[in-house]
Amino acid sequence: MEKIEKVGSYEFLAEPFHCDFNKRITMGHLGNHLLNAADFHAEARGFGMLYLSSISRSWVLSRLAVEMDETPCAYDRFTVETWVESAMRYFTSRNFAVVNAAGKPIGYGRSVWAMIDTETRQPVNILEVNDGALSGYVDAEKVCPIAKSSRVKMSETAAFVREIATGYSDIDVNGHVNSIKYIEHVLDLFPLSFYETHRLRRFEIAYVVETRCGEQLRFYREETEPDTFCVRICKLPVGADEEIEVCRCQLVFEKS
């Protein structure tokens, strides 16, 4: 069998309907391309979601951070490179580089994943899957020059800014709110006028628990330093009267 490279490269197009009014791909759609690249890479190496579903396992995205020096414009073709940076029993780190058509890296991503047994919903040992297929692809050398995700610190006084009901379009193949949809909802907390003068440089999200359709999402926001915002998303489970934290984000903007 031909030796498969540790790094996978996948070409994407910044589709016009995936771009914002600045004619640049939105962070949600870009994030979706990273997740697709991750899955294509994993599938070709024996540990993708399709294979996992055949053995009652699933990847669970725990953290995602994306930092862009430049965001692809409508109709730009770009390549997403992805590789496994490290793997432990219960967590693996996967990195991304976004490379423009001229071959210049214009951004990077970092992600952390766990694996669960889809019947028991319990974590399982990643290193045991498919005879340890993943271990052979760890590339600790390739550089990903952006900060790792860190625990987003927020005070208890972050302002409540929005409550939304989750619906059909929010829900993914697993019956939970789609990881990408949280990103869209968070971006929508900022008015269009803000995006006229600010560019989103870095987006970071840590997923805590899953949300089911019909659960209300509540958004709390805090500007922790100039143009850096933290957002806590909580859910109110149907029939419950106490909120649970669902995920937490950090957005770093720069003046455009």
Next chain:
Amino acid sequence: MEKIEKVGSYEFLAEPFHCDFNKRITMGHLGNHLLNAADFHAEARGFGMLYLSSISRSWVLSRLAVEMDETPCAYDRFTVETWVESAMRYFTSRNFAVVNAAGKPIGYGRSVWAMIDTETRQPVNILEVNDGALSGYVDAEKVCPIAKSSRVKMSETAAFVREIATGYSDIDVNGHVNSIKYIEHVLDLFPLSFYETHRLRRFEIAYVVETRCGEQLRFYREETEPDTFCVRICKLPVGADEEIEVCRCQLVFEKS
């Protein structure tokens, strides 16, 4: 120069994060692929959006109807064929066939487009663009066996069902609500439990006027016959006290 075929074919993947809890691509994402295919086809033949923007022209989608016998599942590859069915001075009809990996047509689409001058916002003569480039590609023979869009009839008593604020993620490169986002918002009017027992067979939308960010959208729904729903979307322009109709949809479901 090589003769370009009248019909263009473009392959797409039903990406996992574009699928609903039934593991089938949502009508919004499918519609996006049709619009991409339309643009790829047009661009290759001298009348795509990129070319048009260089001469201060733009396509405006007036109507879209999609009817699926079968909806692609997550990871399915499918082909969208598209061709121009007819062209008049101010409107052109473009059709679509969705073909599965085995080569079987599983659905069709119809669309109607106008062209505007992006400076005056006035309609322009489609047949004059790029020396009448479009006329040479009309294919009136290829069959599209689904009903044409027709004026969706609704009574004045359709029930008011939702009001939403439009935000950053709704807005497209032209600064208006994205044609696809209306589809998502309309699908969200139906509870998840409805989709557990019903499959969306046909979706039809007629766009009337554009919505800008911050304008409120109001949704009115009526079940005109069993499992057939009409939805009228109105907007309340900022500062106005009277609604304007923005678009009108018809959804035909079948028991699944």
